[in-house]
Amino acid sequence: MAAIQYTDRGTAVRVTPAGRALTQAVLAALGAPSILNTQPWHWRIDGDTAQLRADRGRQLATIDPDGRLLTLSCGAALHHARVALAADGVAAEVAYLPDDDDPDLLATVRHAGPAARAGTTVTAEPQRLRRAMGIRRTDRRPFADLDVPEAALDRLRAAATAAGADLHVVRPQDLVDVAVAAGHAADVERADPAYRAELAAWVRAGAEDGVPPGTAAAPGPRPVPIRDFTGTAADQVSVYAGGEVADRHARYAVLVTRGDLPRDWIAAGEALSAVLLTAVGDGLAASPMSDVVEVPAARAMLRRMLGDVGHPAMAVRIGVLAKLDAPPVTPRRRSVSTVEVVAEPSPDR
Numbered sequence: 001m002a003a004i005q006y007t008d009r010g011t012a013v014r015v016t017p018a019g020r021a022l023t024q025a026v027l028a029a030l031g032a033p034s035i036l037n038t039q040p041w042h043w044r045i046d047g048d049t050a051q052l053r054a055d056r057g058r059q060l061a062t063i064d065p066d067g068r069l070l071t072l073s074c075g076a077a078l079h080h081a082r083v084a085l086a087a088d089g090v091a092a093e094v095a096y097l098p099d100d101d102d103p104d105l106l107a108t109v110r111h112a113g114p115a116a117r118a119g120t121t122v123t124a125e126p127q128r129l130r131r132a133m134g135i136r137r138t139d140r141r142p143f144a145d146l147d148v149p150e151a152a153l154d155r156l157r158a159a160a161t162a163a164g165a166d167l168h169v170v171r172p173q174d175l176v177d178v179a180v181a182a183g184h185a186a187d188v189e190r191a192d193p194a195y196r197a198e199l200a201a202w203v204r205a206g207a208e209d210g211v212p213p214g215t216a217a218a219p220g221p222r223p224v225p226i227r228d229f230t231g232t233a234a235d236q237v238s239v240y241a242g243g244e245v246a247d248r249h250a251r252y253a254v255l256v257t258r259g260d261l262p263r264d265w266i267a268a269g270e271a272l273s274a275v276l277l278t279a280v281g282d283g284l285a286a287s288p289m290s291d292v293v294e295v296p297a298a299r300a301m302l303r304r305m306l307g308d309v310g311h312p313a314m315a316v317r318i319g320v321l322a323k324l325d326a327p328p329v330t331p332r333r334r335s336v337s338t339v340e341v342v343a344e345p346s347p348d349r
């Protein structure tokens with residue numbers, strides 16, 4: 001197992017069965033997606049509770065001045081941990097933002113015993129999502145020229161709703177609105193030296209965080225431009241300028257929350273994780289897209305497209321895999337810097 005930081009409260013180290021189950025779940029949750037792979041979370045396991053804390057030192061000052069995407073990333077990690085616990089047959093009780101004086105404490109997850117005993121029905125779904133956690137990756141490559149089955153989109157909507165946010169699948173006739181919003185966001189961000197500097201600082205190979213340049217998609221015309229990590233794809237928007245257009249069968253969906261406060265952002269993150277894992281469980285591929293919500297005017301365009309109801313928190317691109325080979329892996333920070341386990345004093349010392 002990866003190294004974990006143990007905080008020894010007594011003279012010897014002992015971790016309870018609940019602590020061990022929470023540790024396993026939290027380690028699995030380190031694979032959650034995050035904005036620019038900043039992995040802005042810290043977990044502390046103490047007795048039968050795991051605390052999820054936002055790591056503000058990893059907030060992106062230009063891309064994410066309010067910490068919305070940081071909180072959303074932590075919400076995705078929270079959902080991953082819940083899935084891992086459920087797949088292990090453990091019931092979990094989650095308290096959101098439990099301390100008004102400590103807003104960076106986003107959630108506590110309490111191990112509430114075996115799910116069956118706690119009255120929760122154990123289904124095969126958590127196992128399916130847990131398997132998806134192991135293979136999910138952000139896939140920015142063009143998808144196959146095959147339609148995403150409507151039944152799969154229905155399952156994604158249901159997964160998002162169950163996790164606390166609405167998923168609006170963009171109708172083909174509204175795709176141009178998403179394309180305009182994404183193109184506008186790309187133009188605004190690329191013109192901002194602070195954005196370019198922040199992106200340059202986080203796109204790097206060989207580190208344990210950030211986005212490796214090898215995971216970026218090749219530039220080229222697409223119906224909806226996606227984030228350009230390479231700095232060379234300034235003409236991605238030129239879909240109507242001719243040439244071979246890739247990714248024509250990708251579907252786009254927008255996660256929407258009722259409010260626009262930290263509690264809503266956590267829900268959006270949980271829903272993003274639920275959507276991505278459900279898609280992968282169904283053999284589909286997906287890539288999150290936040291540039292369209294980072295630029296206020298682009299976010300407002302999405303909101304108008306959705307009838308001015310709710311707050312767009314995130315967009316997702318979904319499609320059928322064009323190739324069976326997996327996209328490249330993005331690394332993770334070592335658990336010694338992200339997970340702390342408070343060990344109980346051993347009774348036999």
Ligand SMILES: Cc1cc2nc3c(=O)[nH]c(=O)nc-3n(C[C@H](O)[C@H](O)[C@H](O)COP(=O)(O)O)c2cc1C
Nearest residue numbers: 033034035036037069137138227288289290291330
């Ligand atoms: C809140 C959030 C925003 C993201 N925004 C984008 C984006 O705009 N474009 C993109 O290509 N990937 C985006 N991603 C995907 C991350 O870059 C990706 O999760 C991270 O690099 C780790 O890689 P993995 O998902 O393959 O594990 C986002 C992920 C999250 C959670």
